[in-house]
Structure formats: C-alpha cells, structure tokens
C-alpha cells in the first residue's frame with residue numbers, strides 16, 4: 397500500500413505539476429504533513445490509520461444477463477426495464493454514477509427513439 401501511495405505521488409512531483417503541488421494533504425487535519433514520494437513509511441501510514449473507512453457500492457441486484465436481458469428489460473415482464481446501479485453485472489472500472497447516468501440516457505434513446513441534437517443535450 398505504501399508503495400502504491402509513493403507511485404501515485406511520483407507523477408505530481410515531476411514535470412509541470414512539481415512547481416504547483418506540494419503533496420497529498422489529509423483532509424482537514426493539521427496533525428499530518430503533506431506526503432511526497434520521499435515520505436517515510438510511518439508518515440504515509442499514520443494518516444491512513446486515522447482515516448481509513450470501508451465504503452461499498454451496492455450493485456447487481458438486477459444484473460444484466462441474469463434478471464435483465466441485454467437491453468435492460470426484466471425477463472418475463474412486459475414493459476419493465478431497469479437502468480440503475482442494480483443492472484451492473486459486476487464491479488466496473490468506470491465511475492458508477494456516470495454509468496447510471498448513461499443508462500438513464502439510453503432509456504430515452506432506446507425506448508422512445510429520442511435523438512439528442514448534441515452530445516451534451518441531456519446534461
């Protein structure tokens with residue numbers, strides 16, 4: 397974990413970022429100094445021990461390919477489709493909320509035939 401933190405800090409301490417970014421500062425806590433790729437193991441570990449929490453993204457209750465067919469329709473139910481995070485068949489690499497928004501947008505374009513004039517027409 398400490399290796400990953402150092403690796404993530406490396407790019408911001410080179411090139412155009414180096415003169416702009418001091419380091420990673422734990423939110424609203426003056427006890428900890430800004431972390432850099434040169435921080436010690438303890439300097440990296442202490443803020444994480446103080447702030448670590450578990451967050452879960454609930455997904456997949458109505459997963460595509462199981463309850464839903466490949467066009468988001470609930471199998472065996474006429475006129476019912478699902479576009480929220482329950483449609484995810486498994487963990488996704490993209491932001492869950494953006495993927496939910498894209499699913500919502502597809503409700504318009506697929507189900508009603510609506511064609512937005514521009515890419516950001518629905519935003």
Ligand SMILES: Cc1cc2nc3c(=O)[nH]c(=O)nc-3n(C[C@H](O)[C@H](O)[C@H](O)COP(=O)(O)OP(=O)(O)OC[C@H]3O[C@@H](n4cnc5c(N)ncnc54)[C@H](O)[C@@H]3O)c2cc1C
Nearest residue numbers: 451452453454455479480481482490491492493494495496
């Ligand atoms: C702590 C946390 C941090 C997150 N951070 C990010 C992030 O940084 N980026 C990101 O992309 N995603 C993030 N997510 C995930 C993202 O918020 C969810 O994946 C997304 O909101 C799911 O959308 P949804 O429409 O499926 O469900 P929700 O957004 O949960 O919407 C469900 C809605 O249904 C309502 N509801 C429930 N029961 C009823 C009922 N009986 N009658 C009427 N209404 C009801 C609820 O009040 C709610 O408004 C985070 C989630 C959590 C919990």
